[in-house]
Amino acid sequence: MNSAVALPLETTELSFRAAGDSLVRRTLLPSGVRVLTEAVPGARSATIGYWVAVGSRDESGPHGTSAGSYGSTHFLEHLLFKGTPTRTALDLAVAFDEVGGEHNALTAKEYTCYYAKVQDRDLGMAVDVLADMFTSSTLDPVEFENERGVILEELGMAGDDPADVAGERLFESVFGDHPLGRPIGGNPDTIRAATRDAVHEHYRANYRPQDLVVTAAGAVDHDALVARLQDGLTAGGWDLGVAGSPVPRRVGVPTSYSRAAALNLTHRPNEQVNLFLGMPGFAAGNDRRHTLSVLNAIFGAGMSSRLFQEVRERRGLAYSVYSFGAGYSDAGMFAMYAGCTPGKAGEVAKILRGELERLAEHGVTDVELRRASGQLGGASALALEDSDTRMSRLGRAELTLGEFTDLDEGLRRIAAVTAEDVAALAADLAAGPLSIAAVGAVGAEVFDGVADPSGPVVEESAGVAPAAAAARAGEAHA
Structure with missing residues (x-):
């Protein structure tokens, strides 16, 4: 590479060599799913992530809309680990623990990512399990209430950390009423007020083929991963034969906001x-x-x-x-x-x-x-x-x-x-x-x-x- 490589949303296939002789490939599936891999010479492990470009800034209010109520994004991140029709929460955990892998998720202001790191021989398993979580989470009502308590404990732990509190206050102060000023995880009041219907609405509206970006790096075979991914998503009930275009990227035009506090x-x-x-x-x-x-x-x-x-x-x-x-x-x-x-x-x-x-x-x-x-x-x-x-x-x-x-x-x-x-x-x-x-x-x-x-x-x-x-x-x- 001698310069940056553009990633047009309408381009179906891209392939190029990057520094260190790694091979970067990108495939846009007809359904709108995007898959990017970077094969690294000599690697024996791989990390894979399932991304959606929806974060805390996209939440629309306490009553819930297509982006859910405040705190829904973080709430949903927790719930996807709580079981599907074919795997219990324990099954999901055991799948990675028994191979020495790692799996987790993160919610940010502009995206959510579910990821795993495994040995090369276990990458297919990671693709299957994450696809099952992503497409088929049951959002069980009992687990929903259990996880509400867990999230409140998480927020309480952060609230006891003065550095975390000061950081949240800084974002509130600089960004004011702009959604970027809101806390990523919501707050105790919004989590207590969250309903399963609002979180489920958020899930169904934003976890679709056109929203999904899958990235993997390390010991990865692009074609094999794409094939395994399509099988996993189809097994989860997605019809990948329906044509779709990727959701547009966020507009990069500078936004306006006013300071809330000096x-x-x-x-x-x-x-x-x-x-x-x-x-x-x-x-x-x-x-x-x-x-x-x-x-x-x-x-x-x-x-x-x-x-x-x-x-x-x-x-x-x-x-x-x-x-x-x-x-x-x-x-x-x-x-x-x-x-x-x-x-x-x-x-x-x-x-x-x-x-x-x-x-x-x-x-x-x-x-x-x-x-x-x-x-x-x-x-x-x-x-x-x-x-x-x-x-x-x-x-x-x-x-x-x-x-x-x-x-x-x-x-x-x-x-x-x-x-x-x-x-x-x-x-x-x-x-x-x-x-x-x-x-x-x-x-x-x-x-x-x-x-x-x-x-x-x-x-x-x-x-x-x-x-x-x-x-x-x-x-x-x-």
Whole structure:
């Protein structure tokens, strides 16, 4: 490969060699099912994923529509492991445990994926079991109620983690009323209110041939996998003879949204304050995404990054400090994180914001650029030793980007980023509306001089919902 390979939705067959001599193939079945594989020389295991481009942002409301009620996507992810007409929940678990395999699922804001990793000889079994789960889940009413309790426990566990809470508050603050600001798993109220009918409606409306993308990487024979997959889906009751077109990809036109909070505080008597500073970024497919990768490597990813060196090494103010970018089809966010004692929260927040402004004003050095290029290249190469990463790369390429980029092309794009590109991006990020989300024993006055004094403030005490606290304060909140 010398450049990215486009993945047109109407193309029935694609085949090309990628870096490391792996063979990438893509087949569009007449029913609209898409199958992508990457055969890796010398691999003895394979990872396979069944994807749908439906996530938490697609949920439409408490009463349920084609995308279900709030929390339905996460609820359904749990339920597909609870049995089919031919396999009990225990059968599904035993199928993978008895061969030493792994299987799980994940719900994200824009997609859901059910995946498994097995030895090469067990890939056919994984195809069959996942196909059965995907097409034929019974959504048993008793299991539905049992899993409601499990999900509430999961949410309770996350609610006890101050870093998780602070992260959710950051998304709420930056994205406001936009669906990207909602928690992926729903919240206790929405999970308690969810009905089997709404989740079943979500299942039937979004788990169809035209929605399904299957990706596999490692020791995989493309033709054999396609044949086995068609048998599995047919056994599950799908009529693959009915012609269909893949669902369109999400439109990548930047969306509009308004900040819900300049400062979002959750008061808890913790030993540390979990602190996020965030601002709007850009979509996953934006041309500047490689510049963002370089900026993030220099700014807050790794022990040699500016944030790590300034906050932890020089000043000893935090143990954990980093930055990250989150990109979606039509929007994104850039954020910084630190965990510190309450008495240091204001100072740390000033440093985080100040370091981004310094990067925007003074730019980066050639040494930092070379170091970032080496870091990103090495990390990418090491990650691709794992078939999980390659399987996920195929899924993102098909669902979100519409193109496949291998390691060599990715490194070429990283190498093309200049110091001027990084400084310009830093300036754009620093100029965006800043949101601060903090969980711990701090008051709003701690962030004077960092938080926007004219922006809305949301405060929550332990056990009080943010919306209720905001209402008391007379502030609008998503």
